[in-house]
Amino acid sequence: MYPGKGPSLDGRKHGVVKRNCTRRWWFWLIFFVIANVAIVVGIVCGVIPIVAQNSVTNAIVRADGIAITNPSDDRITLAMNATVFAHAPVKARFANQTFEMYLPDDKNQTTFMTLDVGELEANPTMAINVTGADTNILNKEIYQTFSKQVLSKGNFSLVIRSKPILKVGSLQYRVNFEKTVQLKGFNGLRGITITNPTILNGSAVMEDGTNLLTDGVIPNPSSFTMQIGDLTADISIDTLKLGFSVIKNLTLYPGDNAVKIYNHINPELMGLPMFSAILDQPNVNITLAINSTILNGQHISWLETPLREASPFYAIMNPGSAPAVGSAMAGGLS
Incomplete structure (x- = not known):
């Protein structure tokens, strides 16, 4: 006589696993949520800031017009029309910022004047139009050098820098903006x-x-x-x-x-x-x-x-x- 077959061990194991998974569904849900949050945080904290900074770094600035009026030894009234060309991968805005200006051959990069710029929509082409800005001459010696270049040279350069806040929805990122702008002078x-x-x-x-x-x-x-x-x-x-x-x-x-x-x-x-x-x-x-x-x-x-x-x-x-x-x-x- 052949002994009867007992219950399948494989079947019992499958049942145990199934019951464990059923009882611990919350564990898998939490794991899934944590994984997705980690991915989102990685994008928000890692990817977007890098993309934003690269967009600013690769931007091109063209000075369309600069006006210096009401001059005194200490102050001027400054106006600037400029166009910024940049790749804007996400919808964003630049908060109000201050342009600092220095001469590229100044090893100390001393700011000799500034210009406040209002909020800008981050587009492939951005227009900067500032008029009637009362501006202090922060360094007279360097500003005089700048003035000499404007009056005597056909072409010269000016460096503009700032650290604007880039707003992406409710998120904010600080980026570094520094560009050398080519200008035409009065050519003597x-x-x-x-x-x-x-x-x-x-x-x-x-x-x-x-x-x-x-x-x-x-x-x-x-x-x-x-x-x-x-x-x-x-x-x-x-x-x-x-x-x-x-x-x-x-x-x-x-x-x-x-x-x-x-x-x-x-x-x-x-x-x-x-x-x-x-x-x-x-x-x-x-x-x-x-x-x-x-x-x-x-x-x-x-x-x-x-x-x-x-x-x-x-x-x-x-x-x-x-x-x-x-x-x-x-x-x-x-």
């Missing part, structure tokens, strides 16, 4: 032209002593607007000193700037046929040596000193063809 005020010389005789001489009026054009190839005030320069032709010229309330805008020039010519030259002949000639080279810039009765040292150091400047009077020299007498023009 090259290409100045002078036309329409008009001699003032007798009672036509102006109260300030102006005895020769001319029109001028000052090219500004940069994207800078700069208020200079009353600009005074000594003028000469070769070694012949003529006197000095004043351009009143000068503000240089991008492009060609038409100005009226008030000239104070040495009275001893005014009656000489030689001087009248010079005014009648085409393509006369005029040498300009800047000696002062004054706004609201105040000398602006960070403008005055670089302009003096960059002197002499050169202008062409009567470019291309000879003019008919005017003469203003008491009672009108003749």
